[in-house]
Amino acid sequence: MxxxxxxxxxxxxxxxxxVSHAALSLFTGSRSLGGGNLLEGIFSCGLAQLVGGAVMWPILLLQRRCPGLPLPQAAEQALGKWGKLVSAAYLLYLAAANGAFLGLFQIFLQDTxxxxxSASVTIVLLLLTxxxxxxxxxxxxxxxxxxxxVLFLLGTGLVFCITAARFESENLRPVFYDGWGQTLYGAAAFLARTSVYADMAVLLPFAKGVRARHFWGWALGCWGFIAVLLLLLAGCLGPYADTQNFPVYALSAITEVRSMQRLDAVFIGVWIMALIVRMGSAMAAGRACFAGIFPKSRPGVGLCMAAALMLAAAFATAESRSARMFLLGAGAHLAGVFLCGAALPLAVFLPAGRQKSKGKGGAAHESQTPLR
Amino acid sequence: MAGTVTGDIRRDKAFFEQRFTNAMDFMLRDMDLGGVKAALLALDGLVSKQIITLSILNPLLAARPPKDPRARLSYIEEQVLGSMEQKRERSLDTLLTLLMSGFAILLVEGCGDALVFGVQGFETRGPEEPQNEVMQRGAKDGFTESYQNNIAMIRRRMKTTALKFEKAQVGSESHTPLALCYLEGVASPEIVAGVREKLRACDLETALGAGYLAGYLERRGLFSGVGQTERPDVVCGKIAEGRVAVLVEGTPSVLLVPFLFVENFQTMDDYLTRPFYAAFIRWLKYFAFFVSAFLPGLYVAIAAHHPELLPESLMLKIAGEEMRTPFPVFLETLLLYFLYEILREAGLRAPKSLGSTVSIVGGLVIGETAVEAGVVSAPSLMTVALTAVAGYAVSRLYEPLSLLRLVFLILGGIFGVWGVTIGLTLVLLDLSATGSFGVPLLSPVSPFRARLVWRDVAAREPWKQLSKRRARVQDMPGVEKKS
Incomplete structure (x- = not known):
């Protein structure tokens, strides 16, 4: 073949x-960062990206050891039947995390x-796309x-440029006034939302080129984008941002270009495109994981399963308070990031290394998972 | 299977006569060549009777073939006939196909081979400028229905031995001849082999136009990975970049593969004008594409769901107009869209003398009276009209554009701007997933290569740079490398 x-x-x-990571910046606000000063979020985000580098390390190590081998296959090779559990954990985490964010988007549409x-139909349409x-x-x-x-940068760039005219330095508050507590909490919150580490663990074998360098470029780019966003939120909205559930939307709502009064619809449109990319990559990863659990299944079945799980998580988040508390809780997300970003790749990496030294593996592998 | 020529002239003649029963165009001329029986077969209308008489019949009737049957054909071939295009053929199936392609066949008693002569003499149209691809500065000739003439038009422009024309045939019933045209050493051998293979796998019974084959050369998707042109200069330009052209007998349209999405915005005129003007025109076309695809959808989405996006004065004007009409803006625009498409189709199909009447009655009378009567609003009518005009700026994309317009209109009417963005992403995904012979359709935009984008997509470099930095289609980013 x-x-x-x-x-x-x-x-x-x-x-x-x-794009996948930036799609979640719509939900950035002081409430999600533990309240208080938005400017400290810039440091929190930087710290989260640095810790993210450490989280990413086992994934990169595993890829170096088993080049071109998708994580579900690497797990099965290293852990035998237990490897299927690794795939299942990834599938569930990807579905839960991304479904929760989709649910949050539905709440945003309904409430704000x-x-x-119907917001639910919009979500279904988005997921189908x-x-x-x-x-x-x-x-x-x-x-x-x-x-x-490109469209995302143009759209957000336009809004940023327009709102920059409303920037007032009086709105800025001194950083670290109350110590480091909020910065650390914010870093944990940012890291909890970086569920793309799981996507990277599963999909990275399909990318060629220098990965570590590109990873740091990605981390820097994400940090730069969030930093500009937080600076504008703090400078343009001031204390008003603290009262908003979705201050980024509030920022877009105050954009006005001469006679055009608001650009928020365009802004959300661009955000929807980014969300589709995020869900698409997560579903592709989910499908690969499903194929790891059921190798003989047809690719479409895995995809349908991943989509159904995401939709269920999205509706649960939007409709049930208890499910929302669990699925959007920073603790659960943080645990998921460490588990799927670092712990599981490490658990696969160590036995894979032993097998390699015994001469059982280590050769360059072809990607077997059907991603096309 | 019909077998081979037997050498028994009565049996061989009977075979052809039986196959062409009730075919009044079938011509059979019996001859006696110094005691040796012979027969000349041809189809009326496909051959030139003058050439047959002067170059074949007259010399044959004066000939005295040898008694030895094995030496007869060689004698006729070498000492009697002076036809440039002649060959021996034994298979009766092939002889039938040749006969129907305008060849004349000579059967000689005692010979197990037939002689075939190229004496085609059917009428063909002159190389007029194609109406679908009118150029301001480009050449004024276009392909015709004869693929041999088309081959000559390309050869006249590319005087190189690297230019190859491979003969092939499709259609189990029509036996339509075609030619694969490419530049050896420039075109990727994988792409040429791919085209060859796909044409070989083509299971058509009849192929009456290039469009029949396009479906066999492309992958599923809204936008085609196969280009079509009627201009020889365009074909030459494309094959110089490594593409393969497929010339099909009976149609002036030539297929080009691989064909990228950005090529829909490129015309020959772009390369004949100054670079800055070419870049300006190209951006106009990108804008026209955007207007044509999204304007009705965005208009309905904004007017119905997000009026705050509009300037206040415009918003009030649209609202005022809508107050006068009975239908909501979505339904009204949908109605106008269908009305326009009907008028366009009627204008195309109506006899030429009635075409302008249809346009005037449809465009001016119906449009104006509909607005005056308050059935539809002027902004909606203007939107649909603007969309229609913009679509012709990128005429190659007219078919997908007319469908996209409808889809975006419905999405915009139901889900507002977000529906349009979801639709746009779906189109982008479809475009991203489609490739043409291993070359991504969106290349070199995504996968991105700055040099190629600045070379001939976002701008058009001057010829001094274009000629130095060659960009073959197989060198586009994202081209699949086989493991």
Missing amino acids: ETTKHTVSARQFFVMMF VNPEF AAYGAWRGIECVARCAGVVF
């Missing part, structure tokens, strides 16, 4: 990850924007992410 060893370049891959049409992308393959999502990346 003819297989392609790598399907996307490292640059394309990390652009896709940037209040459109004339993402599923189409995942079905056509990771290359498809990555290429689309390249275009969305």
Whole structure:
């Protein structure tokens, strides 16, 4: 069977990850950072990205040890039947984390924007679009992410430039006034939301090129974007930002270009595109994990399963308070990030290393998981 | 299977006569060549009777072939006939196909081979400028229905031995001849082999146009990875960049593969004008594409769901107009969209003399009276009209654009701007997933390569740079490398 060893370049891959990560910045606000000073969030985000580098280390090590081998296959090779549990953990985490964020977006639509049409149908439509992308393959999502990346930067850049005119330095508060506590909490909150580490663990084998360098480029880019966003939130909205559930939307709502009064609809439109990319890449990863659990299943089944789990998590988040408390809780997310970002790759890496030294593995592998 | 020529002239003639029963165009001329029986077969209308008489019949009737049957054909070939295009053929199936392609066949008693002569003489259209691809400064000739003439038009422009024309055939019933045209050493051998393979796998019964084959050369998707042109200069330009052209007998359209999405915005005129103007025109086309695809959807989305996006005065004007009409803006625009498409189709199909009447009655009379009667509002009518005009700026994309317009209109009407963005992402995903012979359709935009984007996508470099930095289609970013 003819297989392609790598399907996307490292640059394309990390652009896709940037879009996926930036899609969640719509939910950035002082409440999600533990309250208080938004400016400290800039330091929190930087710290989270640095810790993220440590989280990423086992993933990169594993890729170096088993180049081109997707994590579900590497896990099965290293842990035998227990490897399926690793795949299952990734599938559940990807579905829960991304479904929760989708649910949060539904809450945002229902409570803040209040459109004339059903927010649930919008979510289903968004998920179906993402599923189409995942079905056509990771290359498809990555290429689309390249275009969305440009549109996203143009859209947010426009809003940032317009709102920058309203920036008032009086709104800025001194940082670290109350010590380091909030910064550390904010860093944990940022890290908890970086669920793309799980995507990276599963999908990185499909990217070629220098990965560590690109990873740090991605981390720096994400930090820069969040930093500008937080600075504008703090400088333009001031204490008003603290009263908002979604201050980024509030920021977009005050944009006014001459006779055009508001640009928030365009802004949310661009955000929806980014969310589709995020869901698409997560579903592609979910499908790969499903194939790790049930190797003989058809690719479409895995995709449907991943999409159904995400939708269930999204509706649970939007409709049930207890589910929302659990699925959007920083603690659960942080545990998920450490488990899927660092602990599980490390658990696969160590036995894989022993097997390699015994001469059982280590050869360059072809990607077996059907991602196309 | 019909077998081979037997050498028994009565049996061989009977075979052809039986196959062409009730075919009044079938011509059979019996001859006696110094005691040796012979027959000349041809189809009326496909051959030039003058050439047959002067170059074949007259010399044959004066000939005295040898008694030895084995030496007869060699004698006729070498000493009697002076036809440039002649060959021996034994298979009766092939002879039938050749006969129907305008060849004449000579059967000689005692010979196990037939002689075939290229004496085609059917009428063909002159190389007029294609109406679908009118250029301001480009050449004024276009392909015709004869693929041999088309081959000559390309050869006249590319005087190199690297230019290859591989003969092939499709259609189990029509036996349509075609030619694969490419530049050896420039075109990727994998792409050429891929085209060859796909054409070989083509299971059509009849192929009456290039469009029949396009479906066999592309992957599923809204946008095609196969280009079509009627201009020889465009074909030459494309094959110089490593593409493969497929010339099909009976159609002036030539297929081009691989064909990238950005090529839909490129015309020959872009390369004949100054670079800055070419870049300006190209950006106009990108804008026209955007207007044509999204304007109705965005108009309905904004007017119905997000009026705050509009300037106050415009918003009030639209609201005022909408007050006068009975339908909501979504339904009204949808109605106008369908009305326009009907008028366009009617204008295309109506006899030429009625075409302008249809346009005037449809465009001016119906449009104006509908607005005056308060059935539809002027902004909606203007939106649909602007969309229609913009679509012709990128005429290659007219088919997908007309469908996209409808989809975005519905999405915008139901889900507002967000519906349009979801639709746009779906289109982007579809474009990203489609490739043409291993080359991503969105290349070099995504996967991105700055040099190629600045070379001939975002701008058009001057010829001094274009000629130095060659960009073959197989060198585009994201081209699948086989393991």
